[in-house]
Amino acid sequence: MRTLTLRRATLCTALACLLACHPRSAEVEAPSTPTLILAGITLRDPGAEGPAGANPVTVVIEGDRIARILDPHETVPAGARTIDASGLYLIPGLWDLHTHLSLTGDMFSRLLVAHGVTAVRDLGGNVEQLEALRARIESGELLGPRIVRAGPTLNGAPNAAHHRVIATPEEAATAVAELKAAGMDLLKTHNATDREVYFALLEAAAQQGMKLAGHIPKGVDPIEACRAGQYSVEHIATIFEGTYISRFDGDLEAIQAMPTWLATEADELIDCFVEYQTLFVPTLRTYRVRARWAAWTDDPDPLLDLLGEDVRNSWLEGAAPTEKDRNPKVIELRDSLVTVGQELVRRLHEAGAPIGAGTDFSGPGVLPGKDLHRELELFVEAGLLPREALLTATRGPGGEAGGDARQGRLVEGAPADLVLLRRDPFESVEALGEIEAVVLRGRLIERREIDGIFEGHE
Numbered sequence: 076m077r078t079l080t081l082r083r084a085t086l087c088t089a090l091a092c093l094l095a096c097h098p099r100s101a102e103v104e105a106p107s108t109p110t111l112i113l114a115g116i117t118l119r120d121p122g123a124e125g126p127a128g129a130n131p132v133t134v135v136i137e138g139d140r141i142a143r144i145l146d147p148h149e150t151v152p153a154g155a156r157t158i159d160a161s162g163l164y165l166i167p168g169l170w171d172l173h174t175h176l177s178l179t180g181d182m183f184s185r186l187l188v189a190h191g192v193t194a195v196r197d198l199g200g201n202v203e204q205l206e207a208l209r210a211r212i213e214s215g216e217l218l219g220p221r222i223v224r225a226g227p228t229l230n231g232a233p234n235a236a237h238h239r240v241i242a243t244p245e246e247a248a249t250a251v252a253e254l255k256a257a258g259m260d261l262l263k264t265h266n267a268t269d270r271e272v273y274f275a276l277l278e279a280a281a282q283q284g285m286k287l288a289g290h291i292p293k294g295v296d297p298i299e300a301c302r303a304g305q306y307s308v309e310h311i312a313t314i315f316e317g318t319y320i321s322r323f324d325g326d327l328e329a330i331q332a333m334p335t336w337l338a339t340e341a342d343e344l345i346d347c348f349v350e351y352q353t354l355f356v357p358t359l360r361t362y363r364v365r366a367r368w369a370a371w372t373d374d375p376d377p378l379l380d381l382l383g384e385d386v387r388n389s390w391l392e393g394a395a396p397t398e399k400d401r402n403p404k405v406i407e408l409r410d411s412l413v414t415v416g417q418e419l420v421r422r423l424h425e426a427g428a429p430i431g432a433g434t435d436f437s438g439p440g441v442l443p444g445k446d447l448h449r450e451l452e453l454f455v456e457a458g459l460l461p462r463e464a465l466l467t468a469t470r471g472p473g474g475e476a477g478g479d480a481r482q483g484r485l486v487e488g489a490p491a492d493l494v495l496l497r498r499d500p501f502e503s504v505e506a507l508g509e510i511e512a513v514v515l516r517g518r519l520i521e522r523r524e525i526d527g528i529f530e531g532h533e
């Protein structure tokens with residue numbers, strides 16, 4: 076097993092560095108100092124099109140950006156901490172596109188980074204707690220991901236503490252203006268939003284230049300939501316929880332009818348998602364965990380020990396499995412929602428619609444980081460290539476990430492949020508289980524620091 080070796084850790088003056096790094100410095104606009112160099116690493120950029128470029132390469136990081144990518148024959152600049160990364164593979168940092176981070180403790184943030192998740196799109200939380208968390212992460216007090224956030228979930232009726240009720244079109248417009256002023260990056264809605272209020276919400280969002288993600292309200296057909304411009308649709312179930320489920324006597328009956336939906340009606344929705352490039356974040360792993368919840372609680376994942384006594388109690392006792400949860404027929408039906416989701420993911424992907432990887436933690440049993448890896452495995456099982464599955468987590472959420480086309484890429488100027496792997500992730504996404512190091516905003520987090528997180532260190 077390869078380990079990192081520190082080849083050089085020298086500091087130099089700006090002048091010495093200028094001379095050493097840029098012998099032909101006449102064309103160089105400003106003196107710049109590399110801060111970290113990954114020598115001899117193999118790039119695995121899921122967003123790269125066309126034939127792969129030279130590999131291995133040397134990646135020069137300055138501050139929080141990739142400054143240069145050098146071919147093996149080019150001179151490696153001196154003066155920075157240089158890591159011999161030969162035999163290792165480099166991917167862009169992962170995004171979890173559906174989290175509720177403000178509802179969790181610090182260990183969730185650390186475990187995300189330990190699993191290579193360097194950014195999240197937070198879809199529903201307490202604004203004050205989110206901003207405090209962001210400040211602690213930015214100052215370096217807490218190891219954690221970059222957070223793109225929606226703030227409160229806008230819903231017709233609250234079904235959680237962080238929901239903000241929008242009961243009228245006017246309330247929707249006020250909420251959007253306030254959240255825009257508070258600096259939120261996007262908006263999130265839920266299934267109890269009234270039809271009229273939902274369309275007013277989309278209009279207000281468009282006026283403020285914000286995008287709407289979330290569930291599809293129960294009174295809105297998924298195709299209407301697509302055509303009206305909801306940019307991201309969350310959870311496989313939301314496609315069925317409104318107009319579709321109301322045709323049946325109960326949830327379980329509707330689940331049984333879903334294969335028929337796939338065979339008859341799905342194409343129209345798929346065409347719309349392709350035309351509007353609607354991002355679909357199915358959160359399949361969450362449904363797998365729910366379907367097999369009794370088995371999960373009978374043999375909890377060892378990571379649960381790290382999440383603290385409160386989480387343990389709320390999952391194992393507060394959400395203890397019921398008799399229904401142990402009924403094999405119910406388990407099979409709930410599990411079939413994952414199978415339906417996988418077929419929809421495969422067909423959307425083949426047709427050209429974007430798929431996103433998200434976990435929806437902090438629901439019971441959903442583990443930070445680890446279950447994002449599981450989500451990608453479910454995408455591969457659905458028929459995506461490992462590279463295509465990785466892209467669902469590296470591409471990021473779209474415009475609200477700051478509109479930087481280099482985000483999620485391994486190119487000069489891209490953010491230095493990176494994961495170093497011991498195995499080739501284009502061969503298998505299970506390589507995500509073998510992280511050698513993470514680069515977070517330009518800072519190298521070595522394996523021993525990651526091991527410390529798994530041992531429960533702060």
Ligand SMILES: [Zn+2]
Nearest residue numbers: 173198199435
């Ligand atoms: Zn959620």
